Amino acid sequence: MSQIALIVRHQAKPGMRDALCSVWEHYIKPNASANPGHLACFFCLDSGNDTGVTAFQIFSSEEAKEQFLQSPWYPEYLQKVSEFVAGPPTITSSWIAWSKPQPAAGQA
Numbered sequence: 035m036s037q038i039a040l041i042v043r044h045q046a047k048p049g050m051r052d053a054l055c056s057v058w059e060h061y062i063k064p065n066a067s068a069n070p071g072h073l074a075c076f077f078c079l080d081s082g083n084d085t086g087v088t089a090f091q092i093f094s095s096e097e098a099k100e101q102f103l104q105s106p107w108y109p110e111y112l113q114k115v116s117e118f119v120a121g122p123p124t125i126t127s128s129w130i131a132w133s134k135p136q137p138a139a140g141q142a
Contacts, residue, residue, distance in 0.1 A: 036095065036096075036129050036130065037073065037092055037093065037094060037095070037129075037130040037133075038092070038093050038095065038096050038099055038127060038128065038129055038130065039090065039091065039092050039093075039126075039127070039128045039129075039130055040089075040090075040091045040092075040093065040099055040125070040126070040127050041088065041089070041090050041091075041125070041126040041127075041128070042088070042089040042091075042123045042124070042125050043086070043087070043088050043089075043123055043124040043125075044086070044087040044088075044089075044115075044119050044123045045085050045086060045087075045119060045120045045121065046085045046086075046087060046118055046119055046120065047085070047118055047119065047120050048085060050085075050118040050119075051079065051084060051085055051086075051087060051118075053117075053118045054087055054115060054118040054119065055077075055079075055087070057111065057114045057115045057118065058077055058087075058089075058115070060114075061107060061108075061110070061111035061114070062075070062077070062089070062111065063075075063077070065102070065105060065107065066091070066102075069098075069102055070094075071093055071094045071095065071097075071098025071099075071101065071102065072091065072092075072093060072094075072098070072102060073092045073093060073094055074090075074091065074092040075089070075090075075091045075092075076089065076090040076091070077089050078090065085120070092130065099127070
């Protein structure tokens with residue numbers, strides 16, 4: 035089973051990045067923390083751009099990623115976050131070819 039990375043880039047409306055962060059804290063942070071298929075999650079505030087937010091996530095598999103995105107709370111999250119973003123996010127999904135540290139045996 036191959037790990038997969040999901041990179042999501044948002045542009046907040048001017049002055050709304052803190053509100054966007056609050057929505058993320060409420061929905062994504064606890065659900066990612068409790069999800070065993072969510073191996074890593076980084077929520078980053080872009081430097082030099084006070085409206086940019088980048089989320090970098092690693093899932094144990096494509097199935098784990100899809101299961102997370104199909105969670106019952108996810109549509110509510112999307113509705114709430116849409117109030118604070120300037121438009122749809124840029125989303126990139128990538129298979130992990132190499133990482134540091136290396137995954138434990140049987141996880142790659």
